[in-house]
Amino acid sequence: KAGVTQTPRYLIKTRGQQVTLSCSPISGHRSVSWYQQTPGQGLQFLFEYFSETQRNKGNFPGRFSGRQFSNSRSEMNVSTLELGDSALYLCASSLTADMNTEAFFGQGTRLTVV
């Protein structure tokens, strides 16, 4: 079956712009989580969605937002981009939001802010 798909793979934006990243989970998966990955900080949790509802949110400013659609696809948006937002953004999908469920990761979207 198809894995988690993230689009686009690469993005270059300028400071002050906004960006929308997309994630298509594995078919049948209802939980989607987003992470920011940087060399120094590792994977930082952004938010988690389950059945179109945000279950949890990490410690990121309000410029970072997301949503999940009825088909479980998810988008995250970053407004007023800053240089420090340059990172690899990873999406992970899970069948459920249960404690021991495995998360399957996409290949990520590499965002560069100039």
Add this chain to the structure above:
Amino acid sequence: AQRVTQPEKLLSVFKGAPVELKCNYSYSGSPELFWYVQYSRQRLQLLLRHISRESIKGFTADLNKGETSFHLKKPFAQEEDSAMYYCALRGNKLIFGTGTLLAVQP
């Protein structure tokens, strides 16, 4: 609050040597713990989870609730084990440590 700490950014060993990747966690409840691995140019993927008590690719990890640790071990490292390893904790959300790069030298 949930927290995962991996104290080593880099662990370099020779082929055939034992490996131990350290992971300590903080969580007030009963967490689920995982090890994820990212090989070069591949996606992050699950290596093992503590609830399964399984050995994957020769790796094992034991949950020590007293020491709040979940160290990853392998008795004899192989070159193909070279990768980035992340310890993860699932409480009310799935969070990751900062990762340890394991480099196995020939």
